[in-house]
Amino acid sequence: MKFQDNQHFSHKHILNALKLDIGKKIDCDACENPITEPFHGCYSCNYYLHDQCLNIPRSLQHICHPSHPLTLLPNPTYSSRSFSCNACGSEGNAFSFSCAHCEFDLHIHCAKLPAKILIDKHPHELNLLFNFPYKDENVVFVCDECHGTVNRNNWVYYCSHCDFGTHSNCATGNVTQKEEANSSQSCNEYLMESTAHKVEEIKAYNEAQEKLMAVTLEAQLNAKGRKAILDSIDDSESHRRYYYY
Incomplete structure (x- = not known):
């Protein structure tokens, strides 16, 4: 549903289109990232x-939680006023996609993570796994990006061919981190050009994956709308007689 009439369910007042003042830093009350x-x-x-x-x-309806649809909440409903994201494991205090039946919660950016991603530290695509890649409970999974331990209850990006894996946040933040690092290094001209080209390829691929996820979600919503219309027509006649992912 597109934002209309300057009214949003998360706030009691009218929301107006604004311009960001130079030098002013504010955060989005939905995703908690800096406003642009x-x-x-x-x-x-x-x-x-x-x-x-x-x-x-x-x-x-997310493939990781097929039992129930996830509802968008503007604020956590727990007494702590925060939630622990089932995807990345980090805390959230703003918008979430949640299942009240199962106490299952996702950051809104985690809910739209692409199924596959490329990072510049590994030559193969990494697949998003909702389950721990090792069956042995004694195995410790160390992130190949930050070298921290990966919680077996959280999502990972993983290449089974190479046994290479990362936290979901480490994989999605990888390109940005590399761009910042490259900008601060003194490199010869060839190296700078080749690195920039590789980063642009990775960025284009990941943006394409995100657009695919958005198109899939929009198709689901349209399908639900069509189904509601058809159901109402069926009911009005003689009672004659779809899914994100």
């Missing part, structure tokens, strides 16, 4: 949302 244009907000409450966060669907 375009965005809407309420100055009186210091409440701001990226436009892409404004237009995320109110619910989705």
